[in-house]
Amino acid sequence: MIRFWPILALVACAILPWTPGLPSFWVSLLNYIGISSILVVGLVVLTGIGGMTSFAQASFMGFGAYASAILSTRYGVSPWLGLPAAIVVAAVGAATIGAVTLRLRGYYLALGTMAVSVSLYFLVANLDFFGRNDGLSSIPPLMLGDYRLTDGRVYLTLVWAMLVAVVVATNNLLDSRLGRAIRALRGGALAAASFGVNTTRTRMLAFVYAAVLAAIAGWLYAHLQRSVNPTPFGLNASIEYLLMAVLGGAGHVGGAVLGALLVTVINDLLQDFLPKLLGQRGNYETIVFGMILLGVLQFAREGLWPHVFRGRVQRREIASAPPLNRRARPVGGSAILAVDHLEKRFGGLVAVNDLSFAVGVGEIVGLIGPNGAGKSTSFNLITGVASPSAGTVALFGQPITGLPPPAIARHGVARSFQHVKLVPGMSVIENVAIGAHLRGQAGALAAICRRDRAEEAQIFAEAARQLDRVGLGQLADRPADSLALGQQRVVEIARAMCLDPVLLLLDEPAAGLRHAEKAELAALLRRLRDEGMSILLVEHDMEFVMGLVDRLVVMDFGIKLAEGPAEQIRRDPAVIEAYLGIA
Amino acid sequence: MDSTIAAILVQDGIVNGAIYALLALSLVLVFAVTRVVFVPQGEFVAYGALTYAALDTGTLPGSLWLLAGLGAAAFLAGLAQRRPIFGLALSSLVLPAAIIATSWLLVPSKPGILANALLSLAIVTPIAPYIYRIGFQPLAEASVLVLLIAAVAVHLALMGLGLVFFGPEGSRASAFSAASVSVGDFSLSGQALWILGLTGALMIGLYGFFGFTLLGRALRATAVNRLGARLVGIGTAQSGSIAFTLAGAIGALSGILVVPLTTVYYDSGFVIGLKGFTAAIIAGMASYPGAVLAAVLVGVLESFSSFWASAFKEVIVFTAIIPVLLWRSLRHAAIEDDDE
Incomplete structure (x- = not known):
């Protein structure tokens, strides 16, 4: 009907x-x-x-x-x-x-x-x-x-x-x-x-x-x-x-x-x-x-x-569709992201000073540091939200320094946000489908004439697959803003996965999550790594980071303080001093 | 065109530009403090002009009843917002009553230019904070877009009310002074001198207010960071109300200055206000000196285009905004995020 x-x-x-009597x-x-x-x-x-x-x-x-x-x-x-x-x-x-x-x-x-x-x-x-x-x-x-x-x-x-x-x-x-x-x-x-x-x-x-x-x-x-x-x-x-x-x-x-x-x-x-x-x-x-x-x-x-007219929640039918094209996967062993002598000045303030580190294929790297250490600024420099004053960011050796966010996305870099950014009026699965924007081609005219249905079916099949993968498949048709904060963070990861990324950048993914949710998130990220995904995460939560990452980069006052495996960082005197002060 | 005509046109342009500069200043001020694009600015120009013109002929202006009505509405809105009743009654009921009483006593005796001008300011200015309380304070946390639509709504309502209280006929007042000053070949009318002098004085006054008084600094603090200002005890509502009061007074004064030069109708204000906007936009809605400079340019452009192609003067003035926006577009990176 x-x-x-x-x-x-x-x-x-x-x-x-032609109603009779219509004046x-x-x-x-x-x-x-x-x-x-x-x-x-x-x-x-x-x-x-x-x-x-x-x-x-x-x-x-x-x-x-x-x-x-x-x-x-x-x-x-x-x-x-x-x-x-x-x-x-x-x-x-x-x-x-x-x-x-x-x-x-x-x-x-x-x-x-x-x-x-x-x-x-x-x-x-x-x-x-x-x-x-x-x-x-x-x-x-x-x-x-x-x-x-x-x-x-x-x-x-x-x-x-x-x-x-x-x-x-x-x-x-x-x-x-x-x-x-x-x-x-x-x-x-x-x-x-x-x-x-x-x-x-x-x-x-x-x-x-x-x-x-x-x-x-x-x-x-x-x-x-x-x-x-x-x-x-x-x-x-x-x-x-x-x-x-x-x-x-x-x-x-x-x-x-x-x-x-x-x-x-x-x-x-x-x-x-x-x-x-x-x-x-x-x-x-x-x-x-x-x-x-x-x-x-x-x-x-x-x-x-x-x-x-009170809107009803409409269930979106997910038809089985051929999978979307995937980009070539990087081979193991090489560095995927290389940050080299990165620097950002705001007037006289040096927020990031001479920062260099790399993320290898299939590796989880954590970027940590006390408040004001320059983590978020570094994250913005890598994702194209801000452009660096000096230094380079390279992906597979190709420079991506200062490119705007859409161009960086096109290189296969997907991200999540510290303050969750989902579109409030849209359903969870539609939000996730935005992640696959670059994997479709249909234009406005095709959309108006419904010539985009085959592609749309593919996009939504992919979105549903990623939602199932993160364990939120049953919430697909709920309005995105009706979910708990922890769930919204996970939806952001599903959206990022829809880009078919080679590198995942996560900005404080564990913030606001309960203990059990953190454990689930860590398990999910490990699973992604084992499938070959490379992940860089900025995080505050030490407990979460320590058990998860392969390597840590510690920042303080805009400079790199230490770098290495979690166990080694835990014992590093400079890191202890930055976090706890001098005893 | 010879140099005499050019000189006259430039003079005309600067005089008009001075008015636009005042309006542009208050638009930038209101936008910075409240994020409201103050579309109804033009209505205050028309109200000020028509009020002064009525006083000039020794009749009680219709805006008195508008003042009383909006005061009563602001009183009710204030009650709904749970403001302290004593101060509320004082500012929105007693004040209009006092202004009406003063006007009723003074006006029939035609008290003179200065008293008329002050009385016009007293009648029109309080309307602005009433409007803020009724229309904008409940929306203080809304987006710029919502506030803009609200401003258009207020413009619509005030323009209609202007028709009710002033009628459809236009008015013109006699000049402040019949004197004129001759410098070499061309002469400067007394009215032009008044406009330039008062505009200059007001700008210096505003500069002092924002630079050296606590209240002015509080407004600047609100403009820079609303939340931060609130945390150190500067009320957003109070700042908004003050910004609107200043804008209302500036609008009314512009109207008083303009009405001896040209016939003003209830709906003339909008186009005058929009020229202030043009200047404010050219200045990026942010810079005060930039807005003044742009306003003078708009005034000169207007006077030259009314000489060469008078039918198209508005077309030329408002189309001038396009190249400026283009230049700004090319200079700035695309805005990815929302404006708040």
Whole structure:
């Protein structure tokens, strides 16, 4: 039943407009609700899921509307061809704005689009090409053969069928390799980057996708209204769409439709009621909308959707699939990671000073030291989070110094985080699947058309295998944030294993674990080593480290204090002094 | 274009730029202390301008009732946040009442420019901390994105309220002084001198406040490290409230300075505020001297583009942001993590 909802919805789109007694006023309102919903679905992907916001969505709608209007009115192009034109124009516009803002912090996109939106409004309102403030009229209607789509009821079918298609496409996109990357942007951008996700490109994908949906909405609007002018594409309209997304539930595709419905209806009621109350005409509804928006942010930040429709935990079926390609395994005996004279200065402070050590294939090396010894900084230098002031890091003799995290992931280095970084809204197995990001190729279009299913099955089979391997297979469908901290740390290891790494870097994996959990973790790491994995771990917990590692590197005040087997380190006078002070 | 026109344009640009500089300063200040992108800054400009214009004609401004209403709302919000009732009543009920009473007594006698300006500041400024208490304090721990959307919500509500309390007609006030100073070929109007003088004085005042007073240093501490500031006893809510009060006062003052130059409508503030933002963005939302310099550039760019292509002046000013963002993009590495 749930699987076939799009077909049922399409049938409803065709029949319901012909309900006897449906007032034409409602037909027109429902047309606008459908058009707004299409735009707001894009905003949900961008803002609620991707964690960015744009105040140019109405402008992108205008791109679509004006592109099709100009082509069909002035050049006699078929209005149907206006749709691809609308999409291309909006996508190019979004890509341009995105290129200059998406590498910067989040509020630059918001403020940049705000300025662009005002700028475009005045541009269109002052150029003859766009018909200035009056806009363009007598736009030809859409045609089916010789039939003109001018009846609001017929148009209603078109609008809502498009909305169904957009919702299906969006759900498909979100449930894909790139979709998981978009969902990881909010709260887990660094983690995603550490598994090879190009976060700037992922942000761009979400932004362009949202703009394309806005353009589709604009195209529908132009040929429904049959005239366009700058006002409905201004900044205030963009703000109203944002209100729809936030009120309905910015994290849910369904929230877009709910929000568009509520805001459109409330807007209509207020525009009737408020001028009567206040005795003059004006945009008084903005007061109420401002207050609603503020109230939602304070009391129901997730919007209304989660309160109306409680999501159920969905079980993901894991089909058996051929295994993903694996990278060549290193042969034993050689050094896999070589850190050579590494140095990091913060102003006058030398956090890491002349650090050199190596990790051999199939070896567990522990990096230990008192607080402030420079362990975490060294870890950040190796994983590409920070770049060293001097020295080199090499993998199989190949330098990887200063490479960004995605590039380091591509070399087969996987990591975990001291402060667990799982995407809260996603299930455990989806989080683990992010680890396999680099082992798939499917792009956005393939995802939207569901041409990525074979690859997805492989990715999830691998994720399930790694979850079973760490002993958390039964928790696969639980939301990641519902797990205990210790379990979340283990999920991070499963995610790291999904990269098919040659080297595993673990940042304090035993922190916050109970005694029995530590023993299990140690057993797991030994098992991985015996299968040929090389592991470097930064750790505080001496008891955990002593029984596990092959070799220890001890740091204090940024320099290497000692290196050797655990037993030897335990007796080293310099190490004892650093940890216990001089007796 | 000859040098006289150019000189006039530069002068115009610097005068407007001074206003944008004030706004940019307060935007940077509010963002640093509270992480709020203060979109409603422009509404304070409009409120200040329209309040002053009403006082200038000897009528009671509508913002008085807005002040009383928002004060009452802030009182209720404060009760919900369990603040001590005495101080709360004093700041959000007694203060507006006192301001209304003073205005009622003073205004009919047209007390003069200075009294009108001070009264306008007194009426408009408290609205900002009320807004902070109602809208932003409950969200203090939210992400920058949520705070930004809240700021847009407040902008929307305040703009609508501006329409209710000031009406759709624009207003203009008489200049502070009719005098003008001639230097060689061109003359400087009295209003321009007032704007430049007051802006300069205010900047020096702010510099002293942040550099040498305990309160100013507390605000800077909050801006650098919120948690650390709280641990040493600087209240986040208090800092936020002070930052908003300063921003409200700066906004209102900008409005008072601008309304003798141009007709201001209830919704004019937003575009003026957005030019302050343009300057603040050019300065990276962080540097105070950078923001002032950028604001003057924005003002000069605006005055030259209104001479050459007046219909496209806003287009040119707001598009100028794109190359700046591009330059920043190319200079900075991609941000991998979230902004908090």
